[in-house]
Amino acid sequence: MRVALLGCGNVGSALAELLTAHGDEIAARTGTRLELVGIAVLDLAKDRGPGVPAGLLTADAKALVERPDVDVVVELVGGIDPARTLVETALRAGRPVVTANKALLAEAGAELAALAAEHGVDLLYEAAVAGAIPVIRPLRESLAGERVLRVMGIVNGTTNYILTRMTEDGSDYEEVLAEAQELGLAERDPSADVSGDDAAAKAAILAGLAFGSEILGADVFREGITGVRAVDVAYASRLGYVVKLLAVAELVDGGPDISVRVHPAMVPRSHPLASVRGAFNAVFVEGAAAGELMLYGRGAGGAPTASAVLGDLIDAARNLRAGASAPPPRRHPAVVRPMEDLRSAFYLSMDVADRPGVLAAVAAVFGRHQVSIRAMEQVGLGDEARLVFLTHAAREGDVRATLDELRRLEAVDRVGGVLRVIEPEVGDAGVGAAAPAVGG
Amino acid sequence: MRVALLGCGNVGSALAELLTAHGDEIAARTGTRLELVGIAVLDLAKDRGPGVPAGLLTADAKALVERPDVDVVVELVGGIDPARTLVETALRAGRPVVTANKALLAEAGAELAALAAEHGVDLLYEAAVAGAIPVIRPLRESLAGERVLRVMGIVNGTTNYILTRMTEDGSDYEEVLAEAQELGLAERDPSADVSGDDAAAKAAILAGLAFGSEILGADVFREGITGVRAVDVAYASRLGYVVKLLAVAELVDGGPDISVRVHPAMVPRSHPLASVRGAFNAVFVEGAAAGELMLYGRGAGGAPTASAVLGDLIDAARNLRAGASAPPPRRHPAVVRPMEDLRSAFYLSMDVADRPGVLAAVAAVFGRHQVSIRAMEQVGLGDEARLVFLTHAAREGDVRATLDELRRLEAVDRVGGVLRVIEPEVGDAGVGAAAPAVGG
Numbered sequence: 001m002r003v004a005l006l007g008c009g010n011v012g013s014a015l016a017e018l019l020t021a022h023g024d025e026i027a028a029r030t031g032t033r034l035e036l037v038g039i040a041v042l043d044l045a046k047d048r049g050p051g052v053p054a055g056l057l058t059a060d061a062k063a064l065v066e067r068p069d070v071d072v073v074v075e076l077v078g079g080i081d082p083a084r085t086l087v088e089t090a091l092r093a094g095r096p097v098v099t100a101n102k103a104l105l106a107e108a109g110a111e112l113a114a115l116a117a118e119h120g121v122d123l124l125y126e127a128a129v130a131g132a133i134p135v136i137r138p139l140r141e142s143l144a145g146e147r148v149l150r151v152m153g154i155v156n157g158t159t160n161y162i163l164t165r166m167t168e169d170g171s172d173y174e175e176v177l178a179e180a181q182e183l184g185l186a187e188r189d190p191s192a193d194v195s196g197d198d199a200a201a202k203a204a205i206l207a208g209l210a211f212g213s214e215i216l217g218a219d220v221f222r223e224g225i226t227g228v229r230a231v232d233v234a235y236a237s238r239l240g241y242v243v244k245l246l247a248v249a250e251l252v253d254g255g256p257d258i259s260v261r262v263h264p265a266m267v268p269r270s271h272p273l274a275s276v277r278g279a280f281n282a283v284f285v286e287g288a289a290a291g292e293l294m295l296y297g298r299g300a301g302g303a304p305t306a307s308a309v310l311g312d313l314i315d316a317a318r319n320l321r322a323g324a325s326a327p328p329p330r331r332h333p334a335v336v337r338p339m340e341d342l343r344s345a346f347y348l349s350m351d352v353a354d355r356p357g358v359l360a361a362v363a364a365v366f367g368r369h370q371v372s373i374r375a376m377e378q379v380g381l382g383d384e385a386r387l388v389f390l391t392h393a394a395r396e397g398d399v400r401a402t403l404d405e406l407r408r409l410e411a412v413d414r415v416g417g418v419l420r421v422i423e424p425e426v427g428d429a430g431v432g433a434a435a436p437a438v439g440g
Numbered sequence: 441m442r443v444a445l446l447g448c449g450n451v452g453s454a455l456a457e458l459l460t461a462h463g464d465e466i467a468a469r470t471g472t473r474l475e476l477v478g479i480a481v482l483d484l485a486k487d488r489g490p491g492v493p494a495g496l497l498t499a500d501a502k503a504l505v506e507r508p509d510v511d512v513v514v515e516l517v518g519g520i521d522p523a524r525t526l527v528e529t530a531l532r533a534g535r536p537v538v539t540a541n542k543a544l545l546a547e548a549g550a551e552l553a554a555l556a557a558e559h560g561v562d563l564l565y566e567a568a569v570a571g572a573i574p575v576i577r578p579l580r581e582s583l584a585g586e587r588v589l590r591v592m593g594i595v596n597g598t599t600n601y602i603l604t605r606m607t608e609d610g611s612d613y614e615e616v617l618a619e620a621q622e623l624g625l626a627e628r629d630p631s632a633d634v635s636g637d638d639a640a641a642k643a644a645i646l647a648g649l650a651f652g653s654e655i656l657g658a659d660v661f662r663e664g665i666t667g668v669r670a671v672d673v674a675y676a677s678r679l680g681y682v683v684k685l686l687a688v689a690e691l692v693d694g695g696p697d698i699s700v701r702v703h704p705a706m707v708p709r710s711h712p713l714a715s716v717r718g719a720f721n722a723v724f725v726e727g728a729a730a731g732e733l734m735l736y737g738r739g740a741g742g743a744p745t746a747s748a749v750l751g752d753l754i755d756a757a758r759n760l761r762a763g764a765s766a767p768p769p770r771r772h773p774a775v776v777r778p779m780e781d782l783r784s785a786f787y788l789s790m791d792v793a794d795r796p797g798v799l800a801a802v803a804a805v806f807g808r809h810q811v812s813i814r815a816m817e818q819v820g821l822g823d824e825a826r827l828v829f830l831t832h833a834a835r836e837g838d839v840r841a842t843l844d845e846l847r848r849l850e851a852v853d854r855v856g857g858v859l860r861v862i863e864p865e866v867g868d869a870g871v872g873a874a875a876p877a878v879g880g
Contacts, residue, residue: 018585018729029652030584126582132730134574134582141581142566142574144470145458145750212469272736275715289458289747290572293737296712297730307729310585324762 001317005039007076010302017051038064075099096316100127106201106217124312129202130281132304133297139209147288148210150250155202157279158193159245196222196262199247207249207260213334221339223263232417241266242274257337268424340397345421351413354385358411369402441757445479447516450742457491478504515539536756540567546641546657564752569642570721572744573737579649587728588650590690595642597719597739598626598633599685636662636702639687647689647700653774661779663703672857681706682714697777708864780837785861791853794825798851809842
């Protein structure tokens with residue numbers, strides 16, 4: 001099987017090295033020999049390291065995709081243009097495509113999947129979400145018969161690293177971000193990560209797989225981590241929670257409506273996602289029959305992502321040889337429930353004047369908007385007091401109206417942290433909640 | 441696609457219910473209609489509940505497998521006979537088989553895989569290891585190109601429940617076992633679970649997938665949890681470890697020799713496997729390129745296991761329609777390194793007479809056998825003292841010789857706990873060890 005590689009950054013060069021240095025070993029293990037026949041790059045002069053055969057480099061990606069001796073195309077260019085045109089050209093020529101391009105899939109995944117199906121070839125993208133972690137294939141194949149209820153992912157390593165450090169060292173966001181940039185764990189311009197944009201693209205892809213939704217990445221509600229304060233992370237910790245940036249796709253009220261969103265959330269410490277630390281990623285799936293599953297591992301990095309691409313490549317090569325292709329995911333235009341109509345428990349903290357009647361006035365605002373308080377704590381801060389609330393599940397629109405009104409109260413100086421709370425009973429992998437284990 | 445179901449216990453009846461009550465939904469979601477045409481059971485008179493259509497029951501499994509209108513066979517009979525004959529009959533008739541039968545696969549997996557390949561049909565067994573958790577397909581497909589270094593699984597829910605309770609409540613083994621039996625979390629006769637036999641069969645299957653080994657379940661070294669004492673679990677906890685029953689398959693010294701074994705081990709609290717509590721299962725995989733992965737979920741129970749069977753069934757039906765079949769796993773007769781030649785760190789505790797010179801005598805025994813001590817603690821117990829040692833990595837044979845000699849020392853009253861220790865640096869998902877996350 002002759003492979004054309006488009007793009008040769010971190011992942012591309014790791015893949016080139018796997019295919020050239022370990023080609024015999026892979027052939028022995030899998031029965032499939034993958035021969036790299038060309039690598040399209042923008043800059044022919046750039047040094048790619050010893051693992052990348054210089055003789056295979058070309059600046060003409062389009063010509064490479066159209067070369068008659070190419071069997072399979074790997075797209076690691078990233079972004080929309082020219083990646084989209086190249087992928088479409090390959091699929092139209094009957095060539096399976098393996099891609100790690102989350103931005104392209106979040107924008108045009110449904111059209112590309114339809115094009116692949118039309119030409120009877122594979123479009124595989126295990127590496128597009130959560131790097132080396134098998135997520136796409138389990139959702140598409142292992143859980144094909146499963147009624148998926150919810151998918152919650154920690155799918156951005158940079159933000160999980162920052163939140164982990166804030167949790168474990170009590171550091172401030174800006175401080176940890178600066179340090180992460182020093183260490184190469186965050187980009188110089190970290191906005192795509194910290195804004196939730198990167199996670200939103202992945203949420204759209206996961207929603208497509210789990211629910212057949214055609215939601216675009218651009219339409220996914222997102223809230224980043226720039227507003228997460230050390231003080232709220234510390235309160236969360238005292239209350240038994242860990243703050244995580246979650247990409248969520250779920251059935252609302254049992255379906256058919258779905259919700260797809262990205263935001264920081266307080267996750268109970270007993271939840272499997274709470275123990276996902278540093279730059280690691282994980283995707284937690286709740287199915288009607290399967291129960292709770294979690295897939296965990298390295299979500300980024302050249303070699304781990306190349307490993308996922310290689311798995312897809314072997315699959316595509318086998319299917320091509322057998323004249324088969326992976327079934328396209330079902331696509332149904334799902335109705336996405338607007339954010340303000342969702343229900344969630346909330347954590348809210350605010351600084352208020354420390355004088356009689358203030359708490360009553362604040363509590364009255366909650367009551368007027370049907371937001372019921374589950375727990376409350378008051379801490380003195382000189383002339384001010386800090387109030388921390390945990391609410392019962394409430395409609396997001398009602399919580400927003402509560403906050404708007406609170407901000408207008410004269411006695412409220414500042415509304416600080418606002419975090420959605422994952423309820424402890426959902427996904428508690430505790431001993432009590434464990435499935436019967438008779439028979440192992 | 442017409443499905444014959446052999447066996448109708450917990451898993452079989454959950455599967456029958458999925459196929460009958462949710463058949464339309466599954467067809468809409470997957471494009472594959474699965475029609476249950478017969479269910480072979482031993483006792484026709486037994487009530488199977490409302491989810492199992494009584495009209496499909498038959499006592500003649502062989503006739504059902506051979507019925508000309510059957511496309512796919514699901515084997516949930518368990519055990520070797522008559523399951524093996526039924527599976528062979530189906531494969532010889534060109535019918536794909538989906539099975540959850542770990543005992544059969546651990547005894548005859550290689551032969552059955554060869555038979556399936558010879559007849560060009562699928563033999564799929566996702567449900568045989570770790571219930572609903574996608575483990576087999578990720579190892580077989582997602583990681584097809586990956587050089588797997590090690591697989592470590594918590595694959596028996598009963599023993600993980602018992603060890604979790606011992607860890608969290610400080611209870612004794614017998615006490616927790618009795619309670620687990622009351623709760624239906626352990627069998628009346630728990631020996632297959634607590635002896636490690638069940639986990640050993642799964643270890644053999646995992647070794648076959650990861651390394652192409654043809655080791656039989658019966659040949660896997662196993663040590664159960666009956667010797668794990670509350671006092672050792674408590675010491676482990678103080679030292680920062682959790683005791684887990686692990687099924688391990690790994691390359692020794694970079695390969696090609698492998699080790700396949702089951703034993704209790706002290707796992708560092710920071711390791712992802714340490715947070716797998718109660719009856720949950722998880723499989724941790726270390727790959728050369730992919731790094732560390734963990735697949736987590738419910739390892740048992742009717743509905744979760746039926747979900748895994750259903751995923752395989754959909755796959756088998758699609759392959760059959762496409763005239764394709766999943767590639768058989770590569771099989772290479774791997775050389776299994778004998779247990780006594782493996783190296784591991786050890787935890788050892790012993791009660792000794794509390795008098796001068798004893799520690800020196802004990803330490804001298806360690807030294808004579810080249811077992812180097814990493815940490816040691818002495819606790820007074822009246823006239824006795826308890827010595828707790830953590831060793832550096834040492835050859836298992838040398839540790840055994842050390843223990844034999846120590847038991848013969850007049851001053852040593854009893855050698856108590858002996859536990860292998862997973863080194864903290866391996867698989868530490870800590871912030872420091874995290875992969876670079878640039879680009880998400």
